[in-house]
Amino acid sequence: MRLSRQLLSFLLVIYAASISVAATWGFEDATVSVNKKGAGVGGGFKEKIGENKALSKPIALGASETLKILLTTKEDNKAKRPHQAFLLVKDPQSNLDTSFAFQVKENGKGKIELTQKDLPAQLLSSTGPLDASLVIASFGSTKPYSVKAFDLAVELDSGSPLPSSEKPLRYGKLPQIHHIFKSDPNSPPKIITLIFTAAVVAALPVLLGAWISLGANLNHFSTAFSSSPIPHALFFCSILAIEGVFFKYYTSWNLFQTLPPAFGIGLVTFLSGSRALREVQGRRLAGLR
Amino acid sequence: MLALDPRSYGNEKSAASLMEEVLILLLGCISNRGYKLTFESPKNDKLALFQHGERAFDHILLLPQKSKGTSSPANVDDFGLPNPGLGPALTPKLLVQFINQNGNILLTLSADYPTPTSISSLLLELDIHLPPDRDSLVVDHFNYDAASASEKHDVLLLPQGSRLRSDVKDYFGGDGTIAFPRAVAQELGNSNPLLAPVLRAKSTAYSYNPKDEADVVEDPFAVGEQISLVSSMQARNSARFTVFGSAEALENKWFDGKVKSVDGKDCKTANREFAKQIAAWTFMELGALKVGRVEHHLSSITGDAAGNDSVAQLGYLNPTIYRVKNEVTFNIEISEYSYDHLSHLKIDPSDALQLEITMLSPYHRLNLIPISQTPNSTTFSSTFKLPDQHGIFSFRVNYKRPFLTNVDIKREVTVRHFAHDEWPRSWEISAGWVWIAGVWITIAGWVAFVGIWLWSEPAYEQSKGKKMQ
Numbered sequence: 001m002r003l004s005r006q007l008l009s010f011l012l013v014i015y016a017a018s019i020s021v022a023a024t025w026g027f028e029d030a031t032v033s034v035n036k037k038g039a040g041v042g043g044g045f046k047e048k049i050g051e052n053k054a055l056s057k058p059i060a061l062g063a064s065e066t067l068k069i070l071l072t073t074k075e076d077n078k079a080k081r082p083h084q085a086f087l088l089v090k091d092p093q094s095n096l097d098t099s100f101a102f103q104v105k106e107n108g109k110g111k112i113e114l115t116q117k118d119l120p121a122q123l124l125s126s127t128g129p130l131d132a133s134l135v136i137a138s139f140g141s142t143k144p145y146s147v148k149a150f151d152l153a154v155e156l157d158s159g160s161p162l163p164s165s166e167k168p169l170r171y172g173k174l175p176q177i178h179h180i181f182k183s184d185p186n187s188p189p190k191i192i193t194l195i196f197t198a199a200v201v202a203a204l205p206v207l208l209g210a211w212i213s214l215g216a217n218l219n220h221f222s223t224a225f226s227s228s229p230i231p232h233a234l235f236f237c238s239i240l241a242i243e244g245v246f247f248k249y250y251t252s253w254n255l256f257q258t259l260p261p262a263f264g265i266g267l268v269t270f271l272s273g274s275r276a277l278r279e280v281q282g283r284r285l286a287g288l289r
Numbered sequence: 290m291l292a293l294d295p296r297s298y299g300n301e302k303s304a305a306s307l308m309e310e311v312l313i314l315l316l317g318c319i320s321n322r323g324y325k326l327t328f329e330s331p332k333n334d335k336l337a338l339f340q341h342g343e344r345a346f347d348h349i350l351l352l353p354q355k356s357k358g359t360s361s362p363a364n365v366d367d368f369g370l371p372n373p374g375l376g377p378a379l380t381p382k383l384l385v386q387f388i389n390q391n392g393n394i395l396l397t398l399s400a401d402y403p404t405p406t407s408i409s410s411l412l413l414e415l416d417i418h419l420p421p422d423r424d425s426l427v428v429d430h431f432n433y434d435a436a437s438a439s440e441k442h443d444v445l446l447l448p449q450g451s452r453l454r455s456d457v458k459d460y461f462g463g464d465g466t467i468a469f470p471r472a473v474a475q476e477l478g479n480s481n482p483l484l485a486p487v488l489r490a491k492s493t494a495y496s497y498n499p500k501d502e503a504d505v506v507e508d509p510f511a512v513g514e515q516i517s518l519v520s521s522m523q524a525r526n527s528a529r530f531t532v533f534g535s536a537e538a539l540e541n542k543w544f545d546g547k548v549k550s551v552d553g554k555d556c557k558t559a560n561r562e563f564a565k566q567i568a569a570w571t572f573m574e575l576g577a578l579k580v581g582r583v584e585h586h587l588s589s590i591t592g593d594a595a596g597n598d599s600v601a602q603l604g605y606l607n608p609t610i611y612r613v614k615n616e617v618t619f620n621i622e623i624s625e626y627s628y629d630h631l632s633h634l635k636i637d638p639s640d641a642l643q644l645e646i647t648m649l650s651p652y653h654r655l656n657l658i659p660i661s662q663t664p665n666s667t668t669f670s671s672t673f674k675l676p677d678q679h680g681i682f683s684f685r686v687n688y689k690r691p692f693l694t695n696v697d698i699k700r701e702v703t704v705r706h707f708a709h710d711e712w713p714r715s716w717e718i719s720a721g722w723v724w725i726a727g728v729w730i731t732i733a734g735w736v737a738f739v740g741i742w743l744w745s746e747p748a749y750e751q752s753k754g755k756k757m758q
Binding site: 081082083084085086096097099101103104135137138139140141144146168169170171172173174175176177178179181182187188190193194196197200201204207208211214215216217218219220221224232235239243246276280288289 | 479480495497506508509513690736737739748
């Protein structure tokens with residue numbers, strides 16, 4: 001029993017070892033360089049990329065620069081051409097990605113050139129650096145390789161505008177809109193209104209005072225009422241009533257409620273007025289006025 | 290429902306066997322749900338999608354067609370065209386007409402059976418692009434079934450349930466793994482909001498043509514997550530069209546199959562569940578919304594009364610006219626169909642059902658809040674103040690979301706000005722006090738003047754003489 005268990009563990013170790021030495025895809029002699037258009041060879045940035053590790057510093061790619069990667073792909077330490085040799089560029093913020101295929105020769109030598117024009121607008125407009133990974137894989141059981149190689153910082157030319165990446169229409173929630181109402185009409189401060197109202201109201205006592213100081217009086221009241229009491233009472237009261245009708249019209253009545261009483265009272269005013277004014281005329285002719 | 294099996298092109302026997310292989314499970318779970326199935330070959334002369342101008346079928350399931358090149362020699366009668374399409378009854382125009390008449394189509398593709406040009410042109414019309422090489426298939430050297438495709442890597446293993454957006458309902462979710470053998474890549478146009486990918490490939494996948502002699506891929510048709518393996522299109526009339534990239538994934542073999550991932554883990558496939566979700570969505574069993582009562586009334590009328598019935602009883606429901614600045618309450622009841630019953634609609638907090646108060650353009654756009662819910666409906670409500678603009682307004686609920694049928698409800702109302710007796714009275718406006726006082730003081734002065742004129746005695750004696758002159 002123990003023996004069989006030992007045998008089993010031994011077999012497991014062998015199996016694990018065989019997995020660890022299973023063939024894998026990889027590369028060697030990888031260099032990444034950034035060259036400016038027109039600049040001579042070796043003028044730009046150049047760096048070696050090691051297998052299974054990323055460059056510590058991000059690589060800047062300017063508007064007129066070309067990123068070039070040269071490498072030799074290997075299967076199990078032998079140079080060989082894989083079916084898939086991609087540079088996978090991914091925006092870690094939006095999770096958008098795209099791949100660019102290497103041109104790989106029979107002997108595994110691969111080359112890729114990348115400019116800003118090749119990158120889609122969605123990646124160009126990313127604010128942070130992009131993750132660039134090398135993906136080398138092919139058919140069969142050889143383990144594929146996909147490890148981040150470097151950060152790619154796209155430096156946009158401030159002069160030339162970004163290729164328009166207008167957001168396409170997608171159905172979704174829209175921003176809320178709240179109608180902005182016209183502001184209510186406002187009144188001046190109440191104190192000012194009250195001062196002027198007081199001035200207007202004060203005009204009446206001033207007027208009456210002026211009349212009294214000029215000698216206005218009601219001395220003929222008894223004379224008038226003794227000679228023709230009904231016309232005088234009706235005339236003055238009907239004038240007051242008309243003002244009362246106007247007050248009702250101002251507060252609650254509509255025009256159709258207002259007009260009949262106004263006509264009725266107006267008739268009373270007309271008839272009683274002619275009598276009352278005849279009495280006034282009589283006083284004038286008697287020399288009392 | 291019409292299930293079209295174009296693989297039976299002149300070969301009835303293979304049709305039968307393929308039907309057994311591919312269809313029984315998928316269609317079994319469909320027909321269990323009460324569908325009546327009709328199997329037709331496009332070769333059938335009597336096949337017609339329309340009868341008397343109306344749809345003859347509710348749904349179509351199109352299966353991949355055996356290419357002419359691989360069919361038996363007896364069939365090669367129109368050899369001039371390698372793959373003429375689906376025959377006169379299924380031209381792209383007729384299929385589009387079928388969609389326009391609210392018919393749903395589930396189209397399955399397969400890399401083993403080159404896609405007919407008529408299908409490609411139909412898809413092109415919908416802004417879904419297929420690889421120009423008709424034999425292309427999708428491979429992923431990182432996510433494949435190590436048990437069945439250890440060499441070719443063309444059986445993709447994909448996790449179920451990648452949500453399209455956080456605010457979109459997850460109809461195709463789950464924890465399972467989907468096996469996707471020999472899939473045809475689709476690329477979706479960016480400008481069409483009616484399209485939505487359902488299942489996308491992983492970022493290391495790419496599409497290539499296995500018949501291409503080159504042993505390295507240099508210009509792949511599509512790479513990474515831009516490859517849509519299952520795409521959906523919901524037309525403006527809510528008719529649904531689904532492109533399923535791998536007909537083989539619907540076969541018996543994969544429905545309850547076992548697969549082995551690259552790192553050696555065995556797991557069961559979730560193809561059965563996924564196929565059920567896809568078929569249910571395409572055939573309007575999922576994500577179909579139904580609008581119940583749509584009501585609006587003056588907010589002040591409800592008062593303390595509970596529920597809207599009291600408003601209805603009072604006869605104040607859905608008036609045709611409101612006044613500017615009225616407080617109005619709008620209620621809408623929506624149900625969602627779920628497989629075999631109506632259920633209440635639940636909206637994700639990151640999404641919102643919105644009400645627009647529009648005249649030409651929206652004056653208000655407000656989120657409707659769920660206020661009550663029954664087992665098969667939810668009532669959403671919003672209370673708002675009408676804008677201070679008179680005219681013909683509409684209360685519009687325009688709810689268009691991926692995977693949900695479109696809701697576009699409009700209720701037109703007249704919004705009138707203040708009537709002359711609805712304004713504040715003059716004495717309520719402090720600025721008017723001066724003028725009001727002026728009017729009444731004038732009146733009082735006039736009355737006093739009348740009294741004095743009638744009854745005053747002349748103030749001075751001399752005036753007599755003057756007057757006499």
